[in-house]
Amino acid sequence: MSDCGVCLYSDDNSDISFSDVEFVRARKPYKCSECGAPIIAGQRHEVASGRCEGEFWRYRTCLVCAEIAEAFFCNGRTFGGILWDFMDDVWGELTTSCFDRLKTPQAKAELQRRWIEWKLDQ
Numbered sequence: 001m002s003d004c005g006v007c008l009y010s011d012d013n014s015d016i017s018f019s020d021v022e023f024v025r026a027r028k029p030y031k032c033s034e035c036g037a038p039i040i041a042g043q044r045h046e047v048a049s050g051r052c053e054g055e056f057w058r059y060r061t062c063l064v065c066a067e068i069a070e071a072f073f074c075n076g077r078t079f080g081g082i083l084w085d086f087m088d089d090v091w092g093e094l095t096t097s098c099f100d101r102l103k104t105p106q107a108k109a110e111l112q113r114r115w116i117e118w119k120l121d122q
Contacts, residue, residue: 003095003097006072006093006095007075018050019048020048021047023044025042025044026041026044027041029041032061035083035110044063045063046062048077059080061079063107065083067102068083071102072090072098087114088118091114091119099112
């Protein structure tokens with residue numbers, strides 16, 4: 001078990017009427033709402049949709065960003081392009097044990113790439 005201790009907390013207390021998350025194959029090209037990477041036709045990805053304060057929303061997330069978000073949001077997942085902004089606030093707290101929260105080599109590699117990039121900028 002990881003002794004990481006890093007948690008992302010959303011301060012968004014909006015009135016969510018409903019939400020749903022499913023994993024689907026893309027029928028056409030999309031873009032990941034978190035990292036902006038292309039989601040090509042036929043690629044599995046996450047689709048989150050719902051209604052908040054009377055507005056409907058839908059976000060498509062690549063599997064790598066979805067896995068990282070699931071691992072680090074501790075009080076419920078937040079969608080819509082904020083994962084990496086939130087991670088910017090905790091890079092200094094990240095340790096190698098945090099990688100134990102991730103299952104796939106792709107997610108571990110992406111988190112490590114961004115963490116090293118942050119360290120080099122310090």
